Structure formats: structure tokens, C-alpha cells
Amino acid sequence: MLSVRRLVPRSPNPWGNRLRRTIGLLGGSFNPAHQGHRHISLQALRSLGLDEVWWLVAPQNPLKPVDGMAPLAERLEGATRLVRHPRIRITALEAELGTRYTADTLAELRRRFPACRFVWLMGADNLAQIVRWGRWTTIFQSVAVAVFDRSPYSYPSLAGKAAKRFAFSRLPAHRGARLADRDPPAWVFLHLRRHPASATAIRRDRTAGL
Numbered sequence: 001m002l003s004v005r006r007l008v009p010r011s012p013n014p015w016g017n018r019l020r021r022t023i024g025l026l027g028g029s030f031n032p033a034h035q036g037h038r039h040i041s042l043q044a045l046r047s048l049g050l051d052e053v054w055w056l057v058a059p060q061n062p063l064k065p066v067d068g069m070a071p072l073a074e075r076l077e078g079a080t081r082l083v084r085h086p087r088i089r090i091t092a093l094e095a096e097l098g099t100r101y102t103a104d105t106l107a108e109l110r111r112r113f114p115a116c117r118f119v120w121l122m123g124a125d126n127l128a129q130i131v132r133w134g135r136w137t138t139i140f141q142s143v144a145v146a147v148f149d150r151s152p153y154s155y156p157s158l159a160g161k162a163a164k165r166f167a168f169s170r171l172p173a174h175r176g177a178r179l180a181d182r183d184p185p186a187w188v189f190l191h192l193r194r195h196p197a198s199a200t201a202i203r204r205d206r207t208a209g210l
Helices: 035-047 072-083 093-097 102-112 124-132 136-142 154-158 161-165 173-181 199-208
Strands: 022-028 052-057 088-091 117-123 144-148 187-190
Touching: 022 035, 022 102, 035 052, 035 072, 035 088, 035 117, 035 144, 052 072, 052 093, 072 088, 093 102, 102 117, 102 136, 117 124, 117 173, 124 136, 124 144, 124 154, 124 161, 136 161, 144 173, 154 161, 173 187
Parallel strands: 022 052, 022 117, 052 088, 117 144, 144 187
Antiparallel strands: none
């Protein structure tokens, strides 16, 4: 049996490189990582023409409480055990870069990996509340964005402030494979088979001893 170490690529060098890659970025607490994260990553690889997906396991999401947040090392280990895919990298890049907000993380990644084309990946729930993120418009203006259907958030997210603000730059779903080639702002909403996994539900079941 192959070891997890052989199946999961090492984290990218935080100092960067000049290799040409198309990279999907999936940020979050991963508290814990679950099959829904893996499902979105695999769909992104298939639909967006990506070379890799990097999971950006955040030290601490500014919008989430510290109470109940597992240590970063524990969340990284759980993600590594789960993912087992040669094109999905588990990273602590935000901790290594010293960034707290997504806009700052993207700026550093673009500076350190100048030959890479990045696509920010997120669920419809995040599109609905991205207006609470620091300098959220800068995110859309920095990289292409792919939003994945996630019930029951999809309709409210597409009717929300962010979707309306950047409505002119939304591409049809069938052009998703060319998203990374477009200069930002450019985004796409992708429908996919929904996955029932939820980090909140997993934590609740663990607390209940299920």
C-alpha cells in the first residue's frame, strides 16, 4: 500500500518559484477537513483545467471563534490523511507567509509565484458572505474566482451584493475551463453534485460521541 506521504505532494515552497502552473486555491479552517472539501477539489481539477489545488489551512479565520478551533497542526494532519491525491497539496502557507486576510495572502502568492495563474475556489455560502471579508473587492480584482453550488445558499448568493457588484464579469459555466486565462475580475458559478459533508455537523457528532 502506498503511504500518505507518497500520495500527497509536499507543501509549496513559501518563498515561491517561477514554474508555470494553473493553481486552484481552497482556503478555510478545515476544522476538520472532510470529503466535501475533497469533492470540490476534484471537481475543480476536472472543470477548470487546473494543474493542482492547494488547500490553504488557515491558522485562524478572523470571522470564526477561537473557541472550538483545533490546533493548526492537528487540522493539517487530518487534511493530509484525508486527501490522498497527487494533485492536491495541503499547505500552511498563510502561517508561513504571515498573512491573516485572503486579500493579503493572494497578493503574496502572486508576488512569490509570478508565473502561476491562480483561481480562488469557494462554495456558494462564502459568496453570500464574502462582503464581510477584509477588502473583498480586491479578491475579485486579483484572481479569477470559481463558486460551487452549495444548497441552500446558492440562490441567496447569486442575488447578493458580491454577485451583483461583479455581474458583468461572470462567465457562463461551460467556459469554466478558460477561466484562469481571463484577466480578473472574472468568475463562474458551477453546478455540481452536492456533497452532504459539513464540518459543523462532524464537530457536533464528535461532541455527542457519535
